[in-house]
Amino acid sequence: MSILQDLRQTPRLGLLVGGAAATIGVIYGYDMSNIAGALLFIAKQFNLSTSEQELVTTAVVAGEVIGALVGGWLSNRIGRKACMVGLAVGYAAFAILSAMANDVPTLLVARLLLGLTIGISVVVVPVFVAESAPAKVRGALLVAYQVATVFGIIVGYLAAYALSGTGSWRWMLGLAAIPAVIVLAVVIKLPDTARWYMMRGRTADARRTLAAIEPAADVDAELSEMQRAISDERGGGFREMMRSPYLRATVFVVGLGFFIQITGINAVVYYSPRIFEAMGFTGNAALLLLPAVVQVASLLAVFVSLSLVDRLGRRPVLLTGIGMMVAANVLLVGVFMAGQNFGGLLTVLGFLGVLLFTVGFTFGFGALVWVYAGESFPSRLRSLGASAMLTSDLVANVLVAAFFLTMLQRLGGAGTFAVFGVLAVLGFFFVRKYAPETKGRQLEEIQHYWENGGKWPASAEPTAAPDPDPTRADDLVQAGRP
Template identity: 30%
Template sequence: MPASPRLARESGERSESRPRYSSLQARSGGAATTEQEQPIDWFITSLLFLFPAFGGLLFGYDIGATSGAIVSLKSAATSGTTWYELSPLQSGLAVSSGLLGALAGSGGAFAFGEKLGRRRELLLAAACYGIATLVTASAGSYPQLLAGRTLYGLGIGFAMHAAPAYIAETTPARVRGLLISLKEGFIVVGILLGYLASSQFIDSVGGWRYMYGLSLLPAILLGAGMLWLPESPRWLLLSGASEEEATANCCRARGQYGRDEGAVRSDVSDMASTMQASRSSTEEAGFSALFKGRNLRPLTIGMSLMLFQQITGQPSVLYYATEIFEKAGFASQSDASKVSVGLGFFKLVMTGLAVLTVDSWGRRPLLLLGVSLLTVALAALSAVNTFLPASSPTATWTSVVALLLYVGAYQASFGPISWLMVGEVFPLAVRGPAAALASLTNFGSNFLVSLVLPTVQDSLGLGTTYAVFAGIGIVSLITIYNIVPETRGKTLEEIEALWDKDQ
């Protein structure tokens, strides 16, 4: 049947306004693009990853260090303050103020992150981290402690928004998955370093000051590195900079292989063509364009992965980890920090598995397999806590196996790949605000789960709580199967071309 005049006209308009999209779509299923064929200068590529990844390491370090810092701060023997007698509410605020700051940072990234650019936003994160470290470590009062913790959280919000986008936009397509996933590994390394710092200074007077103060060095490295690295060429084009400026920064990002200016100019031209088409459709509808047409599906993918990452039971499972290991005879209550370190190493190993396979197996298979296994683990924990006596060896060992299965499956799927997808699925014209909304979803749902989880567990019981999480796991699995495409090996422009069919 011939197409209607209206459809034919709209199709022709799209072809004229986006002449390169059809070629990108064709090349994504056929020959590799110039960017994919470009040799990799591993030295500069490593730096393009390493310095932004310090933002994730500092996020993880805060999680690990705070676990020991609060214990140190509240002890009359080790606090070194006159205000160590903190109420449960004050202790909770000291911990959660960082998360509230991260929420505020994500909101700030949504409001003006696109004006700042990836590089300057990471510099702002480094400044927040550094100043907050000094404020917190020197805190002479509880309000100063809260101010430092909140400012540190602002740094987390800015860093976790800008780092995935910067890495995705500046590194070669065929190692993009490896590098963004490895950033999650840096978060886990940060958690481990925080645990180790806690165990080192837990018995020292004022030890909490050292635990927090040690984050100053990576904050300085983050700032110094981002001062030296180039700005994202894709953001430069989006901000209205010339193709010449974008080409110069792209050449720097490719190191010794950026000397072939002709090849780089060709790639920058493709970036510019894609950006112009994407931006023109977004500017017509403003903010509402995020929720329409070609932008809706990637936004749904990013926000749903961030949501499911937080509401599939991770806080509940890890909360009872030490208790499960105690019952199995692996540790006494006094060895809780050792259990945390051991579990942290296991998380790191499983994250490493995802990092090594994400560009060979693909994002979608790892997500589907990992979420399936963590759902099975949640169902097993539910069954154990519902049908078996808590003291029985069968219940104890089943819980240990289910716990390890859950942690391993999570770290090989939701842990790294959710942030990876946030870094690569959004169209360039809306990447900044869309990534900020995804970050807000992550930190907001994290805060809400942490807030209501004790009440839910008290009301429903542990078995029913795990059953609810298993049900959410099934919903997330169905969602991933239906809306998440495979993006392995595609340039950001080729990924953006996938959304044209949603118009």
């Protein structure tokens, strides 16, 4: 059965959750790219230096770090839905505040607050989707968030180009309020997740929500499994994540989050116009439309990833994407080393290098971050685990946003992409060593991978049926089977 058939059979509530998450992805992506276009005009209006341009870009990322730090705690405290409602309101308010800024300090504060909202969203949204989606389409709906993010990046570049003739950077920033209002209208009608209701002792609400999402499931059995998993988890805090059996899971998600950003993807998103300018491109059409073309190609890559993640598996998709990034870095280093005078074939190869780099990222890292953020921890640790992962991701993002233009000036394109290439190779071997293959496994089952020292027990198969032999009950629990 194809993924489209699976999605058609998914109940309306599950699709609404995925749609709301996707719309937030559009806003997230739009903000990432529209600052690249807006910065061309903000820099002129406020006469910004290179370091000041990096500061304007970094302000939102610094806010994201703070948001990611509190996102897991807030999600457990007030609920996934309440966080989603707050996110929609915050997106709209701070996008408008950014657009109304009349000086650099006001713009920095507005961008910091917008980043705070984004930081919470990148923690809460994967958890909300993972806990609300049927297992057979969970990976697809989590990847759909990345699809929406890339779509938002494309829209951001196109909006910047459409408004570039007038230099209307305020409209570029303020338009993000429109999808935020749409998210609010959808999310406010949704229930919270069944797992969060069970964590709060609201069994009736959990039963009603689970029945709406998976009508064919044995609801009582699912609720019993959730309750057992919650009861077995003691503490539910960062201290528990830092000791056995979940220390290995923590190392994995924190390391994965760091490699996702330190390998340089947001340098390309935030500063594509500057990179293409260094390759000899000129004019708003080239500097703003070429990045959009790159993102269209990366969007196609995400659709391919979407079709494979629940069939081929998480690890093959992720490793293939990182391998493409390594190859792209090699190409870009060669182009910049040979590029005394860009033009003709050399410029084309440079564009293709950026294209391959971005496609590789969205196919692998970009798609799988949301999958692993939602799958890697048991329910009471899931939000905190996603928070730790995304905090690591955003700390690396701060480093890239704050220093990329300086690196480009001092190391040149060859030196800069050589650094990213080395980091991508390290990321490849990290993923190969630590990433579990979670395809087809229930969320409650995945925790047993970590409890078994980072290995699937030999008897544990995805979606395996219970063994009828009651004398093996303890073995089945250790194997992660229902």
